[in-house]
Amino acid sequence: MKATTVAQALYRKWRSRSFAELVGQPHIVRTLENALETGRVAQAYLFNGPRGTGKTSTARLLAKALCCVGEGDARPCGACPACRAIDDSSYLDLNEIDAASNNGVEDVRELRHQVQSAPTEGQVKIFIIDEVHMLSTSAFNALLKTLEEPPPHAYFMLATTEVHKIPATVISRCQRFDFRRIGSAEIESHLATIAKEEGCDVEEAALSMIADSAQGGMRDAIGLLDQVVSFGHDTVSLELVQSMLGLSDIQAINSFIDSLVAGDKQQGLEVLESVVEQGRSLPEFLKQLVTQLRWVFRMQMDRLGSSLDEVSRDQAEVIRGWAERWPEAHTLHALSLFLDTLSRMGASQQPLGQTQHPQILIEIALVQAIDGPVKPMPPPAREAVPAQAPAPQPKRTAPAPTPAPRANGARTQAAPARTDPDRTRPGSRVPETERERKVLARMRKRWAEERIWELAKKHGSDRLRNALRHIKGLRVVDNCVHVLFASEADSNLARASEWFHEKMRDYAGDDTTLECQHGDDVMIRRPRTGWDGSEAPTAPDTGALSKSMIEELGAFMKDKIGATELDQQEVIALLARMQQSHNSE
Template sequence: MSYQALYRVWRPQRFSDVVGQELVVTTLKNAIITNQISHAYLFAGPRGTGKTSAAKIFAKAVNCHHQVNGEPCNECETCQAITNGQLNDVIEIDAASNNGVEEIRDIRDKAKYAPTQADYKVYIIDEVHMLSTGAFNALLKTLEEPPANVIFILATTEPHKIPLTIISRVQRFDFRRISPQDAFNRMKFILDQKQLQYDEKALWVIANAAEGGMRDALSILDQVLSFSDNQVELKDALLVTGSVTKQLLKKYFLQVAAGKSAQALTTMGEILDQGKDGQRFIEDLISFIRDVLLYQESPELLHVEATGLTTEDFDELIKVADAQTLYSMIDTLNDIQEEMRFTTHPDVYLEVLTVRLSQQKAPTQANAKVDNQVVNQLQQEVVTLQKQIQDLLKRSTVPAMRRQQPVVQPKTTPQSHFRLNLEQVYQVLDHATKGDLTNLRDLWGDALSLLDSAQSSLIRMAKPVAASPSGVVVAYENAFLLEQAAGGSLAESLGKALEQVSGTHRTVAFVPSERWPKIRQDFLTSRGYYDKKAAAAPAEKPKTPADPIVAQAHRLFGTDGVRVEDN
């Protein structure tokens, strides 16, 4: 028999074998025990976290006549047929290649017939987010009126692409990423069963490189076993994953923390000469600094054995940089990582990164004392300037002819760095209508539900004030929140969310609430609204505006929101 990959051989066959999904497993088992089985489920989560495996186990459990406490026996004819993919009543479908209307209609028609061998006919649709709009509509009808003894299990890595009408008709289970500890324990169990030699530090390297996917961890373990002749050694795991040794990371970190950029660049050259991947190096360095930060704040939060370092190493590392310096380093790493995504010369960015990190040494106590002295001096100067300003204001009643010198106005610091993009706002207003704004407000809540928690909290403090078929103007009352919204990726994320709920892409423009009336008035003025009204006929003319500019203003802001004045 040909060789089978580890993730296929050791695929979970019972709920107890599913790694890191205790909440999901317990809920499904209780549903089987109490016979509270729903007609449709949605398994959502990252790749390699057990979604399809849990679906097949569930299909076995609901059809097994010998199940105990919700677990299938895996010995009866039905269980073995499902395990081997030979039971006609359990159908697995890949929506990535079967995403058309005809395929779903075929499922809908066949679902009407009773199961032939099992108690339940189970349809497992993998990557269901790949279905077309027509296919989703065809599936929706079946989910609304499900046939008896039919169960649908939808699996996806991108639940935000599934229509809300589908999600509202299924029970949703979110599979979380597998923790490095759980991945380590599973790999250790498998290697013990196979009676193979391994280095636990190598398993930790693989568990961290898998980034939450159990299947990815077993695939990497397979590569290491093939590379090292059925042994798992640290050097081989580092080579296969492209990771950097902890001691080399420690050396590099100590050099940049001490401001020794020349030595750090030499170490960086050693890393590149070993063929290490630049992106993987940055990820490893972020994880390394994160471990130092956790140990610095509270050592009990960190599992030292899982890091590949010792307690003595961390005791040395936490002395060379304070928390603020570590935060700054992580921000710099994130910036460089984003810039490196599309470059063909990562070594240049890594060298720049090394110099920047070397220049982020925390200020010494002597420098801090000097800074305090400067602050105190500046505060005294501010008090003096304030007194001078008060004196000037008191003298403002003196006749102008007695003033020998012009008064120099003090410069004020702007309260916000937000820059209003009037051109973008006007592009929205040129095609905006009151009806578009009303429709947008109806979809507003659905769009916000698709954003992450941070962006959703930020946008909930604002409201849409104008909308067109291709754009929306959002007003903020708080200047700080406006600056945060405009300076990040909120506009792009909100535009994509609106496209998902409405089917139309929209650009998003932000404005301050206090400036919105003036912006609206300036827009009408720039479009000749007031000029044409001044030349219009007397008041006995019909109330319905004949002028196209007036009509556009009424469509944009409503008849109650527009007042015409003769200038």
């Protein structure tokens, strides 16, 4: 007899039978009880929320309250024939419909016919439609008129997990209630009550792990408890729960985070290898890791520690130690990396956990997290130049030669630009070389054609997508691509993305490096006229030009006559060279 009791579905046995037993939804309970007391019950309700949070149970409770014929003031009483029949799912005037399998227009027409008929046992007829978002468009249209003008004896209760799929015309005819995910502490307390009543010996740590794994769903939590109790013969330990759910020991999670805080890559890789050898689920390991990193971040944001109410006292002390030793920027960087890794594993075409080489993804994220959020790609080696000392200019021994005339439409081949360290110094106004202009033009073209921000979204990073859509500037200097972002967070995110680095090398060439900057920390400050940082050229001072220089400029301009377009960059380059020669004289 005892084995039969344990084998029963606990979530059905412990389904709420009164509003007082409904866990985690006090705002909904209070509203419905007040409506029953004042007689202001609507004829159509829409219950929306995650799975296992009590939507269908609330609908049945409201149905019991409307059908209850008990003598007391409490509704539902739970003792009258109507309440008992609803608990046993035998009440003729309560119709529960699964829209997932009855979603056609013919099913709704049959429902409309049932609505018009009078109640059989009581004074009202109740229609509970679960997963209502699964109805077809034609079915919704057929149901709309009935919801708008229902018979006085008919009440509708619609339940869904995807309210955005329901037409607005249907939502507007219902009173909508949004169910919240239930807190882990409330789930753990309720599971402890169930275990005690069922005579099961369950460790507190095991109850806590089950509550966390349920992710806010009471039905899922009770189902997990039922599963581990059946496996453990009324005795449930933490190790049993970890084995059943494929979860990792909290000590493994703590050791992994210890390696992050200490910057010990070898220790982190060893912990991860141990998790794999034990046959634990890597996606579940990653979820647990993200949860603990989130608590670290919350602790750093809230120095009083009030945000750790759902964590055990011992674990709270461990988290507090991490929060004090680890900079906030590193915590945020690591949390972002492992969230992106989890998204990449989940976005794979294969089921979660069967992604090819999931261990490698976590190992890469581990190394990147330890390296820190502010480590850019190494720039090309350049000779250091003092900030205040200008580069020495060579003495001019002869006037610059006048460009030779050429045929119409032909263009002058630009001379190779001399490498100048001042080109990358803030405030520099040195013109671009021909190669840089070509590389920048190619990058702008591919950036727009391929819509790089949409590619970032496909790779599982919505934050990087937003950052790339709102860049403030793009510049090529020597072999380095400089991207100016709107904020430090955006530049750090792009700097940490290996995908973005590879994409920029694909655009600009394998021999180029990447610099991600933000705000006003741009290496070349000029007035911009477009998204890419292009700007109007700034002409040099020509107040002291010599006659020979003016003649040289005139010959150059004559040579340009008849060209299809005037290359302003070449004009500026010539003026700058002439000004430089004039100064050296």
